[in-house]
Amino acid sequence: MDSVILLLLLILLGYRLRSLHTFPCFVALLCEAWFTFTWITTVSTKWTPARTNTYLDRLFLRVPELPPVDVFVTTADSVLEPPIITINTVLSLLALDYPANKLACYVSDDGCSPLTFYALLEASKFAKLWVPFCKKNNVQVRAPFRYFADETTSNSSDLPEFKHEWLKMKEEYEQLGRKIENAAQTSDPCQLVGEFGIFSKTQLRNHPTIIKVIWENKEGLSDGVPHLIYISREKRPQHPHHYKAGAMNVLTRVSGLMTNAPFILNVDCDMYVNNPKIAMHALCILLDPKGEKEVAFVQCPQRFYDAVKDDAYGNQLVALPMYIGGGFAGLQGIIYAGTNCFHRREVIYGLSPDHENQNAKDFGFINGIPSEKELVQNFGTSRLFVESATHVLEGKTFTTSNNLCKSLELEAEIQVASCEYEYSTSWGKQVGWIYGSTSEDVLTGLIMHTKGWRSEVCSPDPMAFMGCSPQDNLGQMAQHKRWSSGLLDIFLSKHCPIFGTLFGKLQVRECLAYIWITNWALRSVPEICYAVLPAYCIITNSSFLPNKEPAMWIPTTLFVMYNISALTEHLISGLSARTWWNNQRMGRITTMTSCFLGFLGIMLKRLRISDTVFEITKKDQPSSRECADDTVGRFIFNESLIFLPGTTILLIQLIALVISWWGWYWKHLVTNECAYGLGEVFCGAYLVLCYLPFLKGLFGKGKYGIPLPTIGKAAVLAYLFVHVCNSTVTN
Numbered sequence: 001m002d003s004v005i006l007l008l009l010l011i012l013l014g015y016r017l018r019s020l021h022t023f024p025c026f027v028a029l030l031c032e033a034w035f036t037f038t039w040i041t042t043v044s045t046k047w048t049p050a051r052t053n054t055y056l057d058r059l060f061l062r063v064p065e066l067p068p069v070d071v072f073v074t075t076a077d078s079v080l081e082p083p084i085i086t087i088n089t090v091l092s093l094l095a096l097d098y099p100a101n102k103l104a105c106y107v108s109d110d111g112c113s114p115l116t117f118y119a120l121l122e123a124s125k126f127a128k129l130w131v132p133f134c135k136k137n138n139v140q141v142r143a144p145f146r147y148f149a150d151e152t153t154s155n156s157s158d159l160p161e162f163k164h165e166w167l168k169m170k171e172e173y174e175q176l177g178r179k180i181e182n183a184a185q186t187s188d189p190c191q192l193v194g195e196f197g198i199f200s201k202t203q204l205r206n207h208p209t210i211i212k213v214i215w216e217n218k219e220g221l222s223d224g225v226p227h228l229i230y231i232s233r234e235k236r237p238q239h240p241h242h243y244k245a246g247a248m249n250v251l252t253r254v255s256g257l258m259t260n261a262p263f264i265l266n267v268d269c270d271m272y273v274n275n276p277k278i279a280m281h282a283l284c285i286l287l288d289p290k291g292e293k294e295v296a297f298v299q300c301p302q303r304f305y306d307a308v309k310d311d312a313y314g315n316q317l318v319a320l321p322m323y324i325g326g327g328f329a330g331l332q333g334i335i336y337a338g339t340n341c342f343h344r345r346e347v348i349y350g351l352s353p354d355h356e357n358q359n360a361k362d363f364g365f366i367n368g369i370p371s372e373k374e375l376v377q378n379f380g381t382s383r384l385f386v387e388s389a390t391h392v393l394e395g396k397t398f399t400t401s402n403n404l405c406k407s408l409e410l411e412a413e414i415q416v417a418s419c420e421y422e423y424s425t426s427w428g429k430q431v432g433w434i435y436g437s438t439s440e441d442v443l444t445g446l447i448m449h450t451k452g453w454r455s456e457v458c459s460p461d462p463m464a465f466m467g468c469s470p471q472d473n474l475g476q477m478a479q480h481k482r483w484s485s486g487l488l489d490i491f492l493s494k495h496c497p498i499f500g501t502l503f504g505k506l507q508v509r510e511c512l513a514y515i516w517i518t519n520w521a522l523r524s525v526p527e528i529c530y531a532v533l534p535a536y537c538i539i540t541n542s543s544f545l546p547n548k549e550p551a552m553w554i555p556t557t558l559f560v561m562y563n564i565s566a567l568t569e570h571l572i573s574g575l576s577a578r579t580w581w582n583n584q585r586m587g588r589i590t591t592m593t594s595c596f597l598g599f600l601g602i603m604l605k606r607l608r609i610s611d612t613v614f615e616i617t618k619k620d621q622p623s624s625r626e627c628a629d630d631t632v633g634r635f636i637f638n639e640s641l642i643f644l645p646g647t648t649i650l651l652i653q654l655i656a657l658v659i660s661w662w663g664w665y666w667k668h669l670v671t672n673e674c675a676y677g678l679g680e681v682f683c684g685a686y687l688v689l690c691y692l693p694f695l696k697g698l699f700g701k702g703k704y705g706i707p708l709p710t711i712g713k714a715a716v717l718a719y720l721f722v723h724v725c726n727s728t729v730t731n
């Protein structure tokens, strides 16, 4: 079906080139040429999908012993990311089906919040009950809030002791929740005494490094509780902190000093473990004889447990990753999505797949030993860290160090977490998470692919991780704006996938796939032009669609085929037709609003007028979500500029529809023929249908209504548009 659509697009382009009489036809040609290009990248990406299966029972035939894994969790704001969510993620990670002495969990708190620290402290106490409970009873969902939300879990065993234990555990968890809630209500800086004293003089963007070993598995028990470390890196107003990428690099260095595991799992604070065996599944790929030499990272899908009914805001990303992600997997590999991902530490440190021959080039290896000078230039001046990095780069098998911190004062750790540490090193440039884009994840993965690494998807059943998705259109639109701008930033940077293919080892079709994804924001421009085209035609009494047989069948079939194709993809993915429509509609809305703002943001950034920021997505507390049915899926509005393009487009369509209706009503009075046809009117009506949430917003009240200033500005823009249309006619 995708190829038929491509064929139709090409036929349409051919037709355009032959009948290029009017201005609207010319604009249509440009837009359609762009759509065709995008579709070529889509088809190429989806053409050869692949899927990796893992066989756990074979893992131990390959390796006698499991390697250590360092787990990174990032949180940045104790209000937008409530600590109760973070600790549930942490608890699920501590309870992984993996030897506890091979795991260490590092939590980065960019919010420098004593509440988060307190919650982790309390969670570590609870973990001593929770981890053995999970392992003993083979619990599947190891995030307590999700486990206890499902009352049927108490029936999973017939043993009377189990029921008793279950109830006790539930009570303990509820007590933990209450403690954190109380602490949140009474957070008073004067009470920051004892262990919390260090938080008393901190400001969000101005504080020293705080590192606390919350729990150390001192005896190295394989059935104990893994290490848990809290890190809030140093921040000073005059030093850029590079958002999540900066946090990840600090985690990498601190963990390098403490446990230095060869594999790193990273998750966002809301992504709890839903399949406790996931680390072993991922290792099946990473330790596979072929994978060992080729695969840089293993990415697990992102799924959400709090889906709004029928995906009203189009943010569940189910069908798309299934087809596009499967396609990526059949090429050089899936993109790195920033969370639910297992990395090789040596790759994070900048190693290439053919490093054996290239050592000299990468790190100035001399006789297989990296030279001290190069290492300091790359990794910074911490002697201990350089030592640990050398260990990793030389590929030495890991020996579990007997104690976590070399000194009680954690001097070395504090040094590598300081905000000056990275100056004149390769961190953020060639080493670690790469800076410069709010989609640091895709950028970091792209650079690995450019070096020639592959990546793989790991999606065992049950789903590996589950997290929160934005619960309203505001969150969804902000998220898409951040993604699309970050992705465009990559496309326009020196790391552009095209250069990756020309000068690096990025495969051609992988490059096309990256072009598909990084061009998201650019798509907004032709899409907006195409969206106002029918209105332009109606107002100026011209046409851009062929309205005579047989040519009119080209766009008609194209439209029908495209929708059938998307609908079947949704149905095959097990989604409803309603979900398909919501995704379709939100696709139009987000491209023309969020992605357009993302595009503008990057233009301003390139002109050095303003910089892009990482706006954190709000994660709702599971219990606070009791929405009445009629408000589910309803749009809320605020004064944000993001609503201006959408409102303007809607008003323009409405004006055009009224004009066409007027023309039709007074048909007998109109002397000259109507140049536009049903096609243009249909397009206008289709767009109004897509923008129905905005139409409701025009008449809505309170937060459900578009603010008057926005409507006013949109009306002025729409008026200008009509004016320009009319003046082109009179000229």
Ligand SMILES: O=c1ccn([C@@H]2O[C@H](COP(=O)(O)OP(=O)(O)O[C@H]3O[C@H](CO)[C@@H](O)[C@H](O)[C@H]3O)[C@@H](O)[C@H]2O)c(=O)[nH]1
Binding pocket: 074, 075, 076, 077, 081, 108, 110, 242, 243, 244, 247, 267, 268, 269, 270, 337, 338, 339, 438, 439, 440, 441, 479, 482, 483, 486, 614, 615, 616, 617, 618
């Ligand atoms: O200054 C910051 C900002 C964010 N974060 C963390 O980054 C993660 C992702 O933030 P979130 O607001 O949840 O963004 P999402 O849009 O859900 O994130 C997706 O997109 C991001 C890139 O835009 C990736 O980094 C994420 O991994 C990916 O899940 C969270 O754990 C935050 O705590 C930080 O640690 N420091």
Ligand SMILES: [Mn+2]
Binding pocket: 268, 270, 467, 468, 617
């Ligand atoms: Mn998130």
